[in-house]
Amino acid sequence: MRSAVVAFVLAFLLALTLAGVHAFAQQTPATPGTRVEVPPPPFSDGIFPCSTCHNKTMPPNRTRRVLTDFHTDIDLRHDTEHRWCLDCHDADNRDQLHLASGEAVKFEESYKLCGQCHGEKYRDWRAGVHGRRVGQWNGQKQYLLCVHCHSPHQPHFKPMAPLAGPRPPQRPK
């Protein structure tokens, strides 16, 4: 009888622990390696997939140069001295990006690419501290990609128009 009670209590405790572990697993912020759910990247209209133009008929030109025919609207102000297109865009598969190691990265996971240099921001972003979060403070939350707020070619956060301020208090006449 007594052992039955003990067994029951133990089973109950085990169930509680498992439930607790499960609850925690859902709440733990995204740890490195796991994929973060993000909305689709903000491509300009009609630009993606890149392979529509960059296909077999257009062999890649890997020499660093100023583009004069296409993509002239892109004014790179992101470590301009050291970077150019093919440091992030992949010459062999135009619909992908690549890390410094050469490993391919989808546009949906471009945060990995940004995180190579901006490791501190990447860590904060994963923890939910850098960037906007929408959803539940104790559950599902929506992340944004770095490029939703920072244009990858000009990452400085753009100034914006403020909404109207409060009206100063009026004194009775």
Added chain:
Amino acid sequence: MARRADSESPDLTRRQFASVAAAAAAGFLLTACGPRRLREIPKDKLRKAIADWEREYHDQYGKTVHVSDTGPMPGVLFAYALDLSRCNGNRRCVEACVHENNQSREPQIQWIRVLSMNKDKGIDFADATPYYSPAEVPEPGRFYVPTACQHCRNPPCTKVCPTGATWSEPDGIVVIDYDWCIGCRCCMAACPYGARHFNWQVPHVPAEDINPDMHYLGNRPRPRGVVEKCTWCIQRTRAGRYPACVEACPTGARKFGNMLDPDSEIRYILENKRVLLLKEELKTMPKFFYFYGT
């Protein structure tokens, strides 16, 4: 003469005693059966009151309104953090707050006040203005400190309330009972952050702008002559959602969560960032933290 005065000292007659006792008993009964503070109201009475409010607001605004009575979650102590290095003073939070919490448009009441400060002087309330209006923010040489209720752990406002109409909930939200507030504004004088606002006139919100998702301690319409303030969107946060200002901030400067959960964003900030409190020397112990994310 003196002797006579003594002899006429008010000895209670049986009749007087009976009337005083009857009055006291009646008073006690009236207090016990009459209206209650929302702080200690029993659940059944609260539901009845909520049904009355829902009917009243429906008639007033022509919309189906839901007034929630969700209580605090056990093991939750809310805290807020704001990244001063991100805030650019665009006031999207103010707009979201006004709409979410049914704040009066005329006369204007805004729970969030974004202060523009001089970078050379640092945080100096004597040299701050909420009335900036440039074409674009941030302005050079300025930084922005949004203020609202700091939800202090040692709140001066609740201590001075003569009727007990404002108090800290177990999850750390400082709330106001609009039915018990007598409008004396002692709490406004006591609050060092200017977070409390008084309804000098009947608050006006256009019926089409009314947010029908309400909480009995939060954004339900206020009468004239009572004080109101930020409740950390109690109608949203007690349902697990972020406050409206957190979701509205385009720079992602606003963070919210449970201070008791070691995996929360708030705890990450407290453990890894440089954090400061406004007017820390007053020992109000705010649960609203400012930090530098860079």
